[in-house]
Amino acid sequence: MRYIFYWILVSATSTLADKFSDNLYQLFAKDFRNENLLVSPFSVSGVLAMCYMAAEGESAKKLKTLLGFSEDKIKVAEKYQKWLGKVKMDYQVNYEGSRPLSPNYESLVKEYFKADSNIVPNRTEPVIKITTYWKFHDRIIKRILPKEISKALFKNNITLTDPWQYEFDAKNTKQADFKISENKTVPVQMMHQRNVFRAAYFSDLQATVVELPFHSRQMSLLLFLPNKVDGLWEMEKKISDFSEPLNTAEAILALPKLRYGWRLRISERLEELGLGPLFTNEADFNLFGNLSSKLGDIFQNVFLELKEKGAQSVPPSSQKDTPRSAPVVFSFNRPFAFLIKDESTTYFQGHVIDPSKINQVNME
Template sequence: MFKGLTSDYTKQGFKMWGNVQCCLMVVLILSVDWTVGIKDQDHDHDHSADHHQHLHHGNDAAHPHNDGEDKPCHKLSPHNADFAFSLYKKLASQPDTQGKNIFFSPLSISMALSMLALGAKGNTHSQIFSTLDYSALTSDQVNDGYEHLFRMLDHNQDALLLEIGGAAAVQKGFKPEDKFLKDIQHFYKGEAFSVDFSTPDVAVQEINKLIAKKTKDMITDMVKSLDAATVMMLINYVYFKGKWEEAFKVEETSKGDFHVDENTTVPVDMMNRNGEYEFYYDQGNFTSIIMLPYNGNASMMIILPDQGKMEELEKHISKDHLKYWKDKVHKITLDLYMPKFSVSASSCLGDTLKDMGMVDAFSDSADFSGISKGAKLAVSKVLHKAVLSVDEQGTQAAAATTVEIVKFSALLFKTEVNRPFLVFIVEKNTRSILFMGKITDPTVYSKQWAVGTRSESKALFRPEMQHHGQCGVVGYITKEEATRVLTGRFECPICNCKSRIEMQNSKRTAAALRLLPCSCTDIHTRPESFTWYKYNTNRNTWEMISNESEQYRNRVHTYN
């Protein structure tokens, strides 16, 4: 019945997650002083190449939806899914995402761009709709669909919390079209408020405060800077918190290995539960499908390709496969193992959206006369950030999207999820993909760092740098990073001496490593002369640690 299952499925546990924290932010900046040139090439959006290549289904074929798409939001769901997979494939194909985690909320991005489309006219509007796969829909169908989707998704149950909304931060003195603001409020729950963008630092604080409030402090410092010429920022947020129907027991969590690739293994906390799960093994595509339901109307879908099959799967996966797999899953008893982890992913989507056909919005050809007839506006940036955290109890996720608008002047199967996999969080009633992504390395952002810098320089060095640019750096690093240290890639920038290292036993997800500085550093003899920081991965900020802490004064032990 499960022909094609390898020995991995009979000898190992099926390891999977429990609780997800997810934070997302997208920033679209419309600028009045845009000077970036647009390449003279054809950016027409062609969905057919990606969306109609099907994976092998053996003798089975994916069937279209026949269950009555009479609800307005159901008209959006297949188009939103096509956009989600099209965007995913673009992100997965970029050189700087190779070997990295990918995670985003396609629904949040779609809503943000749909809000933007309310003020777009002519080719600008057509290109936004084409990019979103809305070309076959009218503006009324899209807006009515989102109005209905908001009503259906914005619910608060005992075990499932889902909050979605929007906002429009408007420059004091700037007068957007009344219809634009009314439509944002009516269709996208976007309430307008005044901001003084001429004082960017203050505006950043106000906007970040709003985003933090709406995402329950999961996104606290998304907007880093603003152009003083900004006249409006559109904000969309999604917050999700759900509990598994069947939670994992904390006492069953144990250490295990996750195979990032054929040459790299990282240690993770593996949760374990023996019970019934909806499962399907697609022999033609060498892929396992597992459904993990939440209490309420949402589920997590795990798509686990066999070793070495992820790239092939990514090239052809589409919404048809999700529908096919959902129809095929059936309950079996699994000894399920799943990693407990936190990951983070961020990207700049401007060039990606241009490649998908949304060109004019970023150029002097942009027509946003639906926002303002008296000001020339254009999009300058689209930024996106997402954080995902998983534990034994359930899932917590948040997403925020901002559009910054500036004036333009230029059996019992023992099976493990122990290798890269795709993850989807889907809402059943509206058939919406709330979040999706690929987990390549679940340890990348689960580690914490303690960084010591010379107090006189007050320099802060990010752990993701190839080297820290200063002696006396202490913190958690992965085995891969430890290997780089062992091979001499971390060298003292002052005297070029290789730092000595000490590996320490650790119960943490990431390997604990202490860099012992070379002879030119007095970190051990004079620890009081250093200012210590820890990197808070949930808030993505550096926090100062008291110099009086014995934990750091006593040969600078790793931070817990």
């Protein structure tokens, strides 16, 4: 499975970074209460870390305060450099205008963010793909000095290529009803897998949590199924950075087959969180030598596909000759939420309201 995104820091600064991530997601969850959603606050924090490398004065202070960045910018860069070894993250920097990027800044982002890397299309079909585009431009008023405008376009891709640990048998994928509200159902293709899963019910969430591991086992898809069809919104307020222990149980997992693509504007939400001045002439980013710059816009292009493909077939039961009780059934046949994370970091978060809707966008 593959992911491309713009999506937090650990250690003592993780509290502020996690709070930023959760607050950003909650803004999207509220706006998309009746629509499918996938977003990567982790990718956004990576974008803002690159911004921080060039930030001065009040701009640097706002980023430091909101995300818990260290005063030492090199330490911040080193933290994100470590993630380059865990997930495939590619940064591209392009600029236009009469002024090139500041040599110091260009050198820093190349060394720590590998921003000069060329993105080579991966032949593996993506399961999740997120690309975050963001741009800077200088603060000179265009109508006065039109030839002096300098712009920089940044592109951050996070790519994970990893199938499920165990595949869903395509022969067991069948049409079923998905209840999007108390009074409305839609037909969907529902995948089925009988296996031993890690799962548990949590009364505080009023929901069941099921883990679906990827082949490498470095990351898992955590699925959150509310008791009630209208219980998603209240549950989502409580699942940020979920890390509770799960039990093991033989079960049948029924999961909708999904395919979506859409475009999210990140800038407006960052303004709501207190970063509005970074998009105005009050901003102070040193990208073009001695000329101050401001943030232009930030978008995430998102692609999500959940399908049967796995690395292995489901293993036969070791208790074949022993009488067994009927397996538990986890049927995700109503709105549910999900996280994609490893043991310490949430990379992607979202929810499914209506699996029958496809909103494809150009991901280039």
